Amino acid sequence: MARRERTPGFQRNRSPVTWLLRHAQMSLSSLGRLTRSPISTLMTATVIGIALALPSGLHLLIDNVRELSSSWEGSASVSLFLSDSVSDEQAEQVRKQIALRPDVAETRLISRARALQEFRELSGFGEALELLEHNPLPAVVLVRPQSDIQGAEAVGRMAQDLQNYREIELAQVDLQWVERLNAITGAIERAVLILAGLLAGAVLLIVGNTIRLDIQNRHSEIEIVKLVGGTDAFIRRPFLYEGLWYGLLGAAIGLALVLTSLYMLDGPVRRLAGLYESAFELSVIDPASLLGLVFGGPLLGLAGAWLAVGRHLAQIQPE
Amino acid sequence: MIRFDNVAKRYPSGHEGLSRVDLHLEAGEMAFLTGHSGAGKSTLLKLVGLLERSTRGQVWVNGRNLNKLKARDIPYHRREVGMIFQDHRLLHDRTVFDNIALPLVVAGMGHAEINRRVRAALDKVGLLKKEKVFPITLSGGEQQRVGIARALVSKPPVLLADEPTGNLDPDLSREIMELFLQFNQVGVTLLIATHDVDLVNRLGKRIINLRNGRVAGDTGDRD
Numbered sequence: 001m002a003r004r005e006r007t008p009g010f011q012r013n014r015s016p017v018t019w020l021l022r023h024a025q026m027s028l029s030s031l032g033r034l035t036r037s038p039i040s041t042l043m044t045a046t047v048i049g050i051a052l053a054l055p056s057g058l059h060l061l062i063d064n065v066r067e068l069s070s071s072w073e074g075s076a077s078v079s080l081f082l083s084d085s086v087s088d089e090q091a092e093q094v095r096k097q098i099a100l101r102p103d104v105a106e107t108r109l110i111s112r113a114r115a116l117q118e119f120r121e122l123s124g125f126g127e128a129l130e131l132l133e134h135n136p137l138p139a140v141v142l143v144r145p146q147s148d149i150q151g152a153e154a155v156g157r158m159a160q161d162l163q164n165y166r167e168i169e170l171a172q173v174d175l176q177w178v179e180r181l182n183a184i185t186g187a188i189e190r191a192v193l194i195l196a197g198l199l200a201g202a203v204l205l206i207v208g209n210t211i212r213l214d215i216q217n218r219h220s221e222i223e224i225v226k227l228v229g230g231t232d233a234f235i236r237r238p239f240l241y242e243g244l245w246y247g248l249l250g251a252a253i254g255l256a257l258v259l260t261s262l263y264m265l266d267g268p269v270r271r272l273a274g275l276y277e278s279a280f281e282l283s284v285i286d287p288a289s290l291l292g293l294v295f296g297g298p299l300l301g302l303a304g305a306w307l308a309v310g311r312h313l314a315q316i317q318p319e
Numbered sequence: 320m321i322r323f324d325n326v327a328k329r330y331p332s333g334h335e336g337l338s339r340v341d342l343h344l345e346a347g348e349m350a351f352l353t354g355h356s357g358a359g360k361s362t363l364l365k366l367v368g369l370l371e372r373s374t375r376g377q378v379w380v381n382g383r384n385l386n387k388l389k390a391r392d393i394p395y396h397r398r399e400v401g402m403i404f405q406d407h408r409l410l411h412d413r414t415v416f417d418n419i420a421l422p423l424v425v426a427g428m429g430h431a432e433i434n435r436r437v438r439a440a441l442d443k444v445g446l447l448k449k450e451k452v453f454p455i456t457l458s459g460g461e462q463q464r465v466g467i468a469r470a471l472v473s474k475p476p477v478l479l480a481d482e483p484t485g486n487l488d489p490d491l492s493r494e495i496m497e498l499f500l501q502f503n504q505v506g507v508t509l510l511i512a513t514h515d516v517d518l519v520n521r522l523g524k525r526i527i528n529l530r531n532g533r534v535a536g537d538t539g540d541r542d
Contacts (some may be wrong), residue, residue, distance in 0.1 A: 010395035018427055054329055224408050227368075228469065229398035230421040232391070 025236070030241035034249075041249070042209050046168045048250025051203050052297050053257035055196035056289040060258065062189050063286055069181045080141040081170040088112070091139045094167045098143060103158055106144040112137055138169065200300055203250070205244050207304030215239065215312045223318045235313060240305045247301020251293045258285060258293075320346040320477060320508040321367055325378035327532075328362050338532040340376075344510060346476070349503040351519045352359040352512040354529035360512035363529070364479045367510065368400050369393050381476055398426055401470030405482035407462045409454040415441070415465050416450040422473040444498060460491035467498060471507070480511040484518070490516055500534030506542060 033173055034041045080098070082091055088111050099107040110118070115137040120126040143162070144154055159171040215222065225235055273280040321341040337359045344350055352360045365371040366378050369385055374528060376386040381399055388396055397431055401422075409418050423433045441447045444464040454462050463483060470478055470521050473517035480499070492515060500522070503509055519526055528536035 010392060012395070018429075022427055219412055221406075224410060225421065225425060226394070227370075227408065228395065228425055228473075229396075230425040231394040231396045234394075234425055247372055317364075 006012055015281075019127035021061045025239045026237045028246075031245050033238070034242065034245055041246075045246055047252055047310045048203050048207055048219065048246060048297065049253025049257055050251055051206070052254035052293055055192055056254065056285075056293055057201055057258045057261055058188075058192040058195065059289050059292075060262070060285060062185055062192060064282055065181070065185050067283065069178055069185065074254070077174050078143040078145065078155060078162060079172045079174055080143060080162055080168045081172070082104075082139045082141065082167050083169045084138060086139060086167045086198040088139070090258060091141070092169060094165065097143045097164065098165075101147050103149055104143055110140045110142065110143045115140060138151045141168075141304040162231070196248075200296070203247075203256045203297075203300040204304040204307065207246050207301045210246065211239050211305045211308035211311055214242065215308065219316060222313065222316045225300055226316070232313065238310050239309045239313075240302060243301040243305020243308075244298050244301075245301070246305075247298035250301065251297025253296065255285075255290075255293050258289070320344050320348070320381060321510065322377075322379040323337070323363075323366075323376040324379070325380055326373045327368065328359075328371060329367060329374045335532050337372075337373075338368070340529075340532070340534055342527065342534065342537075344508060346508055347503070347506045348525065349499070349509040350511070350525040350527055351522075352510060352527050352529060353514065353516055354535070355460075358454075358512070359532040360470045360529055360530040361481055362532075364402075364481050364510065364512055367477070368402050369396055371501060374404060397467055398473060399475050399477060400424065401473070401475040401478040403466050403470045403478070403480035403483050405485040407454070407466040409462060409465055409469075411453065411455050414451050414453055415446065415457070418454060418465055419468045419472050425471060436472055436474075439467075440472040443471070443501075460487050460494070462489075463487065463495060464498070467495070471502060476506075476508060478507050478509045480513075482513055483511065484515055486514060489518070496522060 027114055060279075082094065086094070091109055091111065095107050095109045098104055112135050115134050116129065119137060120129055145158055149155055149158060155173050159173045162168060162171040224233055262284070269280070269282050321342070321344040326337055326340045326342075327335065328337040340359075340363065342363075352363060354360055355372055362371065365498055366385070367371050369388065373386065379398070379465065383396070385396070392440045395527075399450075410421070413421075419437045420433050423436060436449065437450070441450055444467055446461060446464055446468065449457065449461065449465075454465055457465065463486075467480075467483070470480075483496050483499075496518060499509055499511060526536070526538045527534060
C-alpha cells in the first residue's frame with residue numbers, strides 16, 4: 001500500500017466581514033450593470049411587474065367583493081309568506097309569536113294591503129292590478145335573525161324550523177344570491193390562484209432567460225474568471241444578484257401598477273356604491289398582497305437566476 | 320514542483336494528446352516545451368492548470384496530486400498557477416488595470432493591496448502609464464505583457480505560458496523572454512511552450528521536446 005500523501009490545504013477566505021463586504025460590492029456592481037442598459041432593464045422589469053401585478057390586483061378585487069358580500073350576508077333575512085286565509089289580526093299574532101323566539105332579533109309585518117301598495121308603487125303594474133278582483137299578494141313577515149346566526153346554513157335551518165308554523169306557507173331565505181356570489185368568488189379565487197402560479201412560472205422563465213442571455217454575452221469573461229481561479233460561487237454571484245434586482249424592480253413596478261389601478265377605480269366604485277346607497281369603499285392593498293409582491297418578486301427573480309446559472313455556468317469551461 | 324508520472328491523456332474523440340509522459344520540474348526551474356503543433360505541448364500545460372484531467376497516471380503540482388483534487392478545489396489550484404496564452408485572453412471591456420486586478424479580486428483581496436500589487440506588476444512589465452487604457456488600443460506585444468502581468472500579479476509559484484511569443488516579432492519575443500528570465504531569478508517555476516527553437520536555444524535553459532505525445536528529448540537542467 002502506498003502511503004497516503006498529505007495534501008496541503010488551500011487557503012480560503014473565511015472572514016465574515018470580508019464576505020459581507022464582497023456581497024455588498026457585488027450587489028451594487030450588478031445593479032450598476034443593469035442601469036447601464038436602462039431601457040432593456042426597464043422592459044424586463046415591467047414584464048415582471050405586470051406578471052406580478054395581475055394576480056395581486058385580482059386578489060385584491062376578490063377581497064373587496066368578499067368584504068362586500070359578507071356585509072350583505074350579515075343582513076340576511078327570512079321572508080315568511082303567510083297563507084291567504086290568514087287575516088291581518090292573525091298575521092300580527094304570528095309576528096308577535098315569532099318575535100318571541102330567542103333566535104329572532106327583529107320582525108316586521110307587511111300586510112297584504114301594504115304589499116299591494118308597495119308592489120303598485122314599485123313595479124309599475126298598478127293599472128293591471130286594478131283589473132284583479134282580489135289582492136293576490138300574501139302577507140309577509142320579515143325576520144332578521146339574531147346576530148349569532150350567521151351564514152346561509154344556519155339561517156336556512158332557522159327557516160326550515162319556521163316553516164312548521166301552520167300559518168306560514170313558505171319561509172324563504174333571502175340569501176341564495178349571496179351564496180351564489182360566494183360560490184362565484186370562490187371559483188374566481190381559485191382561478192386567480194392558478195393564474196398566480198402560471199405567472200410565477202412566467203416570471204421564473206423571463207428572469208431565467210434574461211440571465212441566460214447575459215451569461216452567453218459574458219461567456220469569455222466567465223471563462224477568464226475561471227482561468228484566474230474564480231470559484232463557482234464568485235461567478236454565480238453577480239447573476240444571482242441580477243435576478244434579485246430584476247425581481248425587486250419588477251415588484252416595485254407591480255406595486256405601482258396595482259396602486260394606480262386602485263386609484264383609477266376608486267371614483268367609479270364610489271359612484272356605484274352611491275347608487276346602491278352603500279358606504280362601500282375599495283380597501284387599500286392588503287398585507288398579503290403587499291408581502292407577496294415585495295418578497296415574491298425578488299424571490300422569483302433569485303430562483304429564476306438560480307435556474308439559469310445552474311444550467312449554463314457549468315457548461316462554460318476554459319480551454 | 321511539477322511532476323508527471325506515466326501520464327496519458329486521451330480525448331473522447333479517441334485522439335491521444337499525451338501518452339506515457341514522465342517529467343519532473345524542480346521548484347524554481349525554468350523549462351521550455353518544444354515540438355510540432357499537435358505534439359502535446361498544450362495538452363501538457365492544460366493538465367498542469369487543470370483545464371483538463373489526465374486519463375491515466377498522476378500529475379503533481381506544488382505538492383498536490385491533481386488527480387485527487389475535487390472540482391471545488393480547482394479554482395484554488397489555479398490561483399497558484401499563473402497562465403499566459405498566445406491570444407492573451409484579456410477582457411476588452413475592462414481597463415488594463417482591471418484586467419490585471421482580476422485574479423486578486425477573485426481571491427477577495429482588499430482595495431489597497433490590489434492597487435499596490437497591480438502597480439507593481441504593471442511596473443515589472445513596463446506598462447505603468449497604460450493602466451487606464453483598454454487592451455484593444457495596445458499593440459500585440461503590450462497586450463501580451465498585460466496578460467503576463469495578470470498571471471504574475473498574485474505571485475503564483477508556477478507560471479505556464481502557451482506560445483507567449485507566437486504572434487510577436489523577434490525583438491518583442493526577446494523582450495518577453497527577458498521578462499520570464501527575471502521571474503525565474505526570483506524563484507518562480509516556469510514552463511513555457513514554444514516553437515521558437517532558435518530563441519530557446521540561445522537562452523540555455525532546459526528544453527523538453529515532445530513528439531506524438533511522448534517526451535522525445537530532454538536536455539535536463541543546464542544551469
